[in-house]
Amino acid sequence: MKNMLRSFWKTVSYTISFLLITVAYNNCGNFNSDGGQVASSATTEALNGDIVPLPNTKTSSVIRASRVLDNLVSCLGTIEPSTASRQEWSRNRGTISEEGLANTISQPMVKSMVGIAAQVCNDLLQKEIATNPNERRIFPDVDLDNGGFGTNQLTLVSRRLARSCWGRNPTDDEITTITRDVAATFSGDEDNRTATRNKAIYLCTSMASSFSTYEM
Amino acid sequence: MNQKNKNEMKKELQEIERKEKDKNFRDYCLSHGHRPVTRRELLGAGLMSFTASMTVPTLAGMMIPRYASAAENCPSSAAGGSAMTTFITLNLAGGAMLAANYLPTDQGRQPLPTYNIMGLGNGSVPVEREFGNVPFAGDDGTGNIISKLLVGIRATASQDTLSKTAFVSVPVRSRDDSGANPFDISGLVAKAGLLGAELPNLGRRQSDTGMNHMYAKVKPPTPLIVGNYSDIDGALNLGATGPLSNLSEEQRLSVLGLVKKLSETQTTRVLQNAGGRMLSNLVECAIGKNIEIAQAEKPSVDVRQDASLRGVWGVDAGANDNNQDVIFGSMVKAGLIGTAGTVTLERGGYDYHNNTRTTGDQRDQEAGATIGRILESASLFNKKVFLYVTSDGACVSPTSDDRNAPWRSDRGSAGIVYMLAFDPSGRPETSDHMVGHFTDGQAADNTFVTGGNPELAASAVFANYLKFNNRMDLIQPVLGTTFNTSQLDQVIKFG
Numbered sequence: 251m252k253n254m255l256r257s258f259w260k261t262v263s264y265t266i267s268f269l270l271i272t273v274a275y276n277n278c279g280n281f282n283s284d285g286g287q288v289a290s291s292a293t294t295e296a297l298n299g300d301i302v303p304l305p306n307t308k309t310s311s312v313i314r315a316s317r318v319l320d321n322l323v324s325c326l327g328t329i330e331p332s333t334a335s336r337q338e339w340s341r342n343r344g345t346i347s348e349e350g351l352a353n354t355i356s357q358p359m360v361k362s363m364v365g366i367a368a369q370v371c372n373d374l375l376q377k378e379i380a381t382n383p384n385e386r387r388i389f390p391d392v393d394l395d396n397g398g399f400g401t402n403q404l405t406l407v408s409r410r411l412a413r414s415c416w417g418r419n420p421t422d423d424e425i426t427t428i429t430r431d432v433a434a435t436f437s438g439d440e441d442n443r444t445a446t447r448n449k450a451i452y453l454c455t456s457m458a459s460s461f462s463t464y465e466m
Numbered sequence: 467m468n469q470k471n472k473n474e475m476k477k478e479l480q481e482i483e484r485k486e487k488d489k490n491f492r493d494y495c496l497s498h499g500h501r502p503v504t505r506r507e508l509l510g511a512g513l514m515s516f517t518a519s520m521t522v523p524t525l526a527g528m529m530i531p532r533y534a535s536a537a538e539n540c541p542s543s544a545a546g547g548s549a550m551t552t553f554i555t556l557n558l559a560g561g562a563m564l565a566a567n568y569l570p571t572d573q574g575r576q577p578l579p580t581y582n583i584m585g586l587g588n589g590s591v592p593v594e595r596e597f598g599n600v601p602f603a604g605d606d607g608t609g610n611i612i613s614k615l616l617v618g619i620r621a622t623a624s625q626d627t628l629s630k631t632a633f634v635s636v637p638v639r640s641r642d643d644s645g646a647n648p649f650d651i652s653g654l655v656a657k658a659g660l661l662g663a664e665l666p667n668l669g670r671r672q673s674d675t676g677m678n679h680m681y682a683k684v685k686p687p688t689p690l691i692v693g694n695y696s697d698i699d700g701a702l703n704l705g706a707t708g709p710l711s712n713l714s715e716e717q718r719l720s721v722l723g724l725v726k727k728l729s730e731t732q733t734t735r736v737l738q739n740a741g742g743r744m745l746s747n748l749v750e751c752a753i754g755k756n757i758e759i760a761q762a763e764k765p766s767v768d769v770r771q772d773a774s775l776r777g778v779w780g781v782d783a784g785a786n787d788n789n790q791d792v793i794f795g796s797m798v799k800a801g802l803i804g805t806a807g808t809v810t811l812e813r814g815g816y817d818y819h820n821n822t823r824t825t826g827d828q829r830d831q832e833a834g835a836t837i838g839r840i841l842e843s844a845s846l847f848n849k850k851v852f853l854y855v856t857s858d859g860a861c862v863s864p865t866s867d868d869r870n871a872p873w874r875s876d877r878g879s880a881g882i883v884y885m886l887a888f889d890p891s892g893r894p895e896t897s898d899h900m901v902g903h904f905t906d907g908q909a910a911d912n913t914f915v916t917g918g919n920p921e922l923a924a925s926a927v928f929a930n931y932l933k934f935n936n937r938m939d940l941i942q943p944v945l946g947t948t949f950n951t952s953q954l955d956q957v958i959k960f961g
Binding site for chain 1: 666690700705708712716722723724725731733736739740741742748752755759
């Protein structure tokens with residue numbers, strides 16, 4: 251009888267532990283930015299690595315190689331890519347998925363996206379330098395000639411870049427990440443023209459080559 | 467201690483361990499504000515061993531999200547040394563007459579009755595042996611070796627290197643002047659495990675395969691297209707040129723760090739999509755790999771910076787970035803030292819039927835020289851290499867007894883591909899020098915399993931590559947049921 255009781259309470263305690271763990275786990279943090287739980291997509295990926303489309307579900311994809319340069323030129327508003335940007339894209343397009351299939355993302359592809367973004371960001375920077383500060387599209391608040399790219403300007407520029415290239419406002423977490431990283435990366439630099447322009451390239455390249463820019 | 471006590475003790479230990487892990491999990495959530503997701507976070511929370519020791523799969527499945535182990539699912543690389551042999555493809559674009567260099571024979575391994583539309587005259591073609599006992603078109607009676615490909619090989623590879631090299635051909639009919647022949651096997655080779663520490667696949671042409679062939683069976687990793695040396699340099703060193711070169715090395719690395727942080731957050735938005743988990747995983751892996759590469763001390767792959775290799779490839783230290791031998795030598799070095807996975811070289815100008823033999827001979831000799839340099843490079847690094855030589859179609863000569871008859875037109879039915887394998891410890895063992903055979907009609911026998919189908923011929927080459935690597939266990943998982951056991955016995959000549 252005593253053994254039966256012990257066994258009963260043991261079973262009950264296991265069950266309660268299990269339920270507590272499950273509940274605690276599911277309440278522990280954000281599963282995704284929408285607050286919803288993440289569905290398993292195990293059934294969407296065939297064993298050979300191909301992606302199997304599901305009814306009523308968006309199929310993940312990224313921008314195709316032929317559109318990468320146009321997309322960056324469009325979102326950064328440089329109108330025409332420079333020769334250097336064209337060359338960078340042309341040199342690297344072979345590493346970028348032709349069809350934009352999610353399963354073709356590779357290390358060289360991501361690196362190419364960074365390299366191409368850097369060139370188009372440089373086009374943007376040169377264009378903005380040559381433009382009256384009040385008429386600049388992305389860096390109106392930044393003194394690109396004498397230096398001056400503080401946290402406030404950084405936040406404003408980040409928002410403009412995000413709205414333009416990500417098609418949405420950045421989240422607070424993203425803004426925090428950006429400002430923290432920029433501050434840490436340029437902490438030893440003087441607030442002069444060179445450092446400001448470098449910050450502009452750094453910020454623009456990072457945002458323009460992050461996933462949201464090339465997600466389709 | 468009896469079995470009952472052992473079991474009870476085991477259960478008690480498991481219970482203690484589980485309670486400890488539960489506490490770690492709660493502590494992690496409280497201190498970080500989110501559940502542990504990545505492998506690093508799981509390890510940090512002390513949960514990795516927990517996942518391994520759980521005995522209730524459904525419970526484990528509920529505890530650990532499917533994408534939690536993303537970092538563990540990155541494609542493996544050769545970092546630390548891939549066990550698979552360096553694999554290099556040399557494509558001779560346009561339809562090289564490879565069957566007039568290596569001398570194909572009939573099913574009984576006897577010379578064909580005549581080679582008079584293969585530019586070699588009657589059936590008594592003089593034979594020059596190399597790679598053991600492999601027949602090549604030999605001395606035409608004037609001291610002139612007919613096979614200029616062999617001449618090129620001997621000009622650039624030492625006799626010692628050739629004595630450690632095996633050669634096997636695969637007669638196969640292929641389309642002339644066409645990019646539609648599925649000869650590329652870099653996808654299969656990558657799937658078998660050769661991915662390179664930094665660059666999975668190098669190629670020369672803007673295509674899925676990096677050359678003018680389609681892939682057989684498995685799409686290869688997207689190749690880095692190497693137009694000149696700076697493409698490799700740029701791929702290995704982010705910001706070596708361009709706007710990022712104004713940033714310090716630390717700042718360039720920080721760009722990747724910020725891209726990684728932003729992208730990791732952003733990819734959580736697509737996890738519910740079809741393929742979203744895979745995409746998220748690949749993005750994380752790809753950026754992480756770039757950071758690894760940026761941080762790593764890298765040996766140079768520049769052939770110009772290696773005095774010994776400069777000699778092999780015939781280039782000097784000041785040669786241009788777009789010098790073909792600088793590009794080829796550097797690509798080959800990248801493969802040999804494991805920086806790159808599969809390496810695909812391509813030479814153009816092999817649609818050489820211009821009613822002379824001169825152009826064809828010159829091109830063949832150049833191809834031979836490249837083959838010799840690849841083998842010699844492997845010898846220099848004391849590394850094994852498996853070289854696959856392909857083309858699209860072949861040539862025909864006028865019906866003639868001339869042993870150096872001109873090339874008049876295309877004739878893909880006389881197509882052939884080569885496999886060469888170098889082992890610094892000695893010539894790899896082979897049972898034959900040909901997979902399949904030619905017919906009396908001076909064409910690849912398309913009744914043989916590989917004779918009429920480039921994809922099957924390519925698969926046979928891959929099977930031989932696996933055999934050379936002593937990895938026949940990978941046949942089924944990588945190649946599937948392409949060949950039955952009997953056919954495998956017919957097509958595998960290595961080992």
